[in-house]
Amino acid sequence: AGFDSVKIDGCGTQYDLNLWNNLLQTEGHKITIEACHWGKTIPTKEWCPFHYYRTFWDVRANYAAILTNMRENLPFLHQGLSRPGCWAYPDMLEVGVQYGPGGNRWDSGLSIPETRSHFAAWAIMSSPLILSHDLLNDKVMDKIWGLIANPDAIMVNQAWHVSSGGRFYASESTAMFVTQPTPEQGNVTEVIETFPAHQYLYKPINATTTAVVLLNSNSEKQQLSLPFSTIPANPCRETHNCHVYDIWNRKYRGSFHERVSFEVKAHDAVFALVFAKEEKPTCSTCE
DSSP, rough: OOOOEEEEESSSSOOOOOHHHHHHOTBBOOEEEEEEEETTOOOSSSSHHHHHESSOOOSSSSHHHHHHHHHHHHHHHHHOOOOOOOOEEEOOOTTTTTOOOSOOGGGGGOOHHHHHHHHHHHHHHOOOOOOSSSSOOHHHHHHHHHHHOOOHHHHHHHHOSBOOOEEEEOOOSSSEEOOOOOOOSSOOEEEEEESSSSSEEEEETTTEEEEEEEEEESSSSEEEEEEEGGTTTTTTTTTEEEEETTTTTTTEEEOOOOEEEHHHHHHHEEEEEEESSOOOOTTTTTT
């Protein structure tokens, strides 16, 4: 009986996480701890008395907020501070979340392309995938089920090999969005944020497979090219020939020499596996 997980929020006074970890971890009943101090309490490579930790302020159900929280989460991956048992967490998923007409302007909801981008980014960053929409709303569940239950996306999220990956490409061209101000930005009603129009993320899956996400934040569809040599964990460095599996469409795309290109809708994302073997790879670390 009791709870299996607890969120220690920055709104309270529970800042001594060593103390709370010792109090909560009783013999025979282990508790999963979220340190929700909005990026103010972060681990080191030796110290992490919690299981996952918030890296920024609360996310909202709009595309600009997704880009903001992703941006603030990535440095923790690049520093090697997101790892098994101590995950960087950019906040809960906003798939299927919407206040609707008359609600908060910052929770306008995500389109299906934006939902794909959001879920793909959280999955490849190894973020805990915590749903926050109305689970009893069958209409919403039917709309997003194919995304949140995609076994290949879940496999990428759960895999661990060498590192947590990160971002390996950001375009010089940019896209501008209106975002909600953070408490640190003072008494203003909105903030203009600029993001790379195109961003590429990666995560090693095993010695011969790497997952990639190609985000298009442009307001129009774009042709995005992925040179395999630019992937930090390039599984095809010896032959320059890579096989590509489309995660969202659950379809093998074929073998490509040196690069592959995708047509990507506005605010959408490619989610793919790049690998050296002809067969679709599996994750040996996943159950």
